[in-house]
Amino acid sequence: MYRKSILLKVAAFALTFIAAPAAYAQTTIGQEGQVLTTAVPVLLVAPDSRSAALGEAGVALSPDANSPFWNPAKLGFVPNDLSVSFSYSPWLRNITDDMSLNYLSGYKKINETSAISVSLMYFDLGDIQFIDEDRNPIQDFNPKEYAVSVAYGQALSEYLSLGIGARFIHSNLAGDVNVSGSNTEAQPGNTASVDVGVYYNRDLNQQINMALGANISNIGGKIAYSESTAKSFLPTNLKLGTAIKYNLDAFNSLTFLLDANKLLVPSPAADPDQSVIAGIFTSFGDAEGGASEEFKEVNFNTGLEYWYNNLFAARAGYFYENEEKGGRQFFSMGLGLRYQKFGVDAAYLIPNDKNNPLAETIRFSIGLNLD
Numbered sequence: 001m002y003r004k005s006i007l008l009k010v011a012a013f014a015l016t017f018i019a020a021p022a023a024y025a026q027t028t029i030g031q032e033g034q035v036l037t038t039a040v041p042v043l044l045v046a047p048d049s050r051s052a053a054l055g056e057a058g059v060a061l062s063p064d065a066n067s068p069f070w071n072p073a074k075l076g077f078v079p080n081d082l083s084v085s086f087s088y089s090p091w092l093r094n095i096t097d098d099m100s101l102n103y104l105s106g107y108k109k110i111n112e113t114s115a116i117s118v119s120l121m122y123f124d125l126g127d128i129q130f131i132d133e134d135r136n137p138i139q140d141f142n143p144k145e146y147a148v149s150v151a152y153g154q155a156l157s158e159y160l161s162l163g164i165g166a167r168f169i170h171s172n173l174a175g176d177v178n179v180s181g182s183n184t185e186a187q188p189g190n191t192a193s194v195d196v197g198v199y200y201n202r203d204l205n206q207q208i209n210m211a212l213g214a215n216i217s218n219i220g221g222k223i224a225y226s227e228s229t230a231k232s233f234l235p236t237n238l239k240l241g242t243a244i245k246y247n248l249d250a251f252n253s254l255t256f257l258l259d260a261n262k263l264l265v266p267s268p269a270a271d272p273d274q275s276v277i278a279g280i281f282t283s284f285g286d287a288e289g290g291a292s293e294e295f296k297e298v299n300f301n302t303g304l305e306y307w308y309n310n311l312f313a314a315r316a317g318y319f320y321e322n323e324e325k326g327g328r329q330f331f332s333m334g335l336g337l338r339y340q341k342f343g344v345d346a347a348y349l350i351p352n353d354k355n356n357p358l359a360e361t362i363r364f365s366i367g368l369n370l371d
Contacts, residue, residue, distance in 0.1 A: 034293070034324050038232060038233050038263065039189065039234060040171050040189075042145055043121070043234070044235050046069075046363075047103030048103060049336075049346050049363040052332060053345070053348070055301040055302050056301045057258065058070035059214065060212055060213035060257065062211070062243065062245075063079065064078075064367070065367055065369075067117070068163075070239070071163065071199055071215040072196075072197045074163065076113060076155035076156075076161025076163065077153075080371055081108070082107070084105070085103075085365055086366055088101075088103075088364050089361065089362065092361075094360055099124060105118075113155040114152065114153060115152075115153055118148075118149070120147070125144060125173075126142065126143075127142050128140070128143060129141075143173045145170065147169045149166065149195075151163060151166075153199075163195075164195065164196055167194070167195070169192065169223070171189040173186070174225065186226050187226055188225075189224060191221040191223045192220050193217075193219055197214065199211070208246055208247075210243075216238050216239075217237050219276065221276065233266070234265075235263060236265055236280060237261055238263075241259035251308060251309045256303075261298065267287045270286040293324075302317060303315060303318075312337060313345075315334045315335070328358075331350040333350070342367065343366070343368075344365070345364070345367075346363065346365075348361070
């Protein structure tokens with residue numbers, strides 16, 4: 001098994017070097033001081049293959065078992081009585097062979113206008129070996145993060161629904177390692193968060209359906225990895241998007257998706273000790289570069305999904321992040337198959353630059369739908 005050796009340093013103990021594999025898996029380095037950083041950044045990664053193939057767009061995508069991650073309000077319009085999905089992605093597979101992202105999600109209808117869901121995201125960072133400054137082994141460790149979520153969605157009318165979700169987050173990046181001769185001791189981080197979403201879906205005519213979605217996710221307490229280090233914000237995120245479906249004929253359809261995302265956390269130059277709620281409100285105007293820099297903090301996701309007779313799907317998408325704010329820019333593609341109660345999806349990621357650690361990232365999803 002691949003082993004990563006990390007030199008422990010008191011000045012940058014738990015979060016900076018052990019969280020680095022997770023953070024770098026989701027962003028490349030932009031201009032120093034301008035990239036927004038948070039704890040547990042994996043909470044923003046598309047866990048399922050369908051949205052991953054659509055440039056990670058999904059806030060207004062038609063409801064399925066993975067809807068609670070993107071927008072809990074979509075649970076008000078889920079099509080089946082019961083649906084379950086499991087997704088798996090080997091992470092950074094061009095660099096290591098023991099990291100993976102796993103996601104299990106499912107919902108159950110309560111009645112015709114509401115449903116409840118439960119999901120689990122599990123991020124395995126593989127094995128690492130701690131060594132001291134003299135390169136003597138301290139211990140082996142398997143860092144991991146997971147989030148357990150419940151969500152509820154209720155349709156308020158034929159077209160509109162609201163949803164809310166709650167999440168427990170556990171981030172264990174260094175265990176209980178202590179550096180000899182220092183007062184710095186790592187500890188797992190635990191916190192909780194909530195999501196709030198709204199979803200609107202309406203047929204404009206016999207051929208065109210338009211959906212709009214909005215979701216604020218990961219509104220929760222800060223997290224720390226030792227008693228002596230400052231607490232970090234969760235990746236509170238505002239997502240707005242639309243999905244426009246065009247029925248070509250009785251068997252063929254095309255859906256165009258466009259999402260915009262903005263982290264609702266303070267800019268690097270802002271006060272890091274402010275409250276979570278204060279950070280959400282100030283995040284719209286605290287960038288040193290003013291409005292132009294605030295706009296650079298918005299990521300865009302776009303995708304196109306083709307369905308034939310609700311049996312076969314082909315997908316393509318693009319993810320854009322400003323170079324000064326991380327620079328993630330990649331194409332995505334994928335396929336989907338449905339047969340009776342079962343479904344299979346796959347996604348493949350193609351970064352713009354060849355040396356990107358996300359190159360050749362793949363995701364697989366399997367699902368079961370029951371009426």
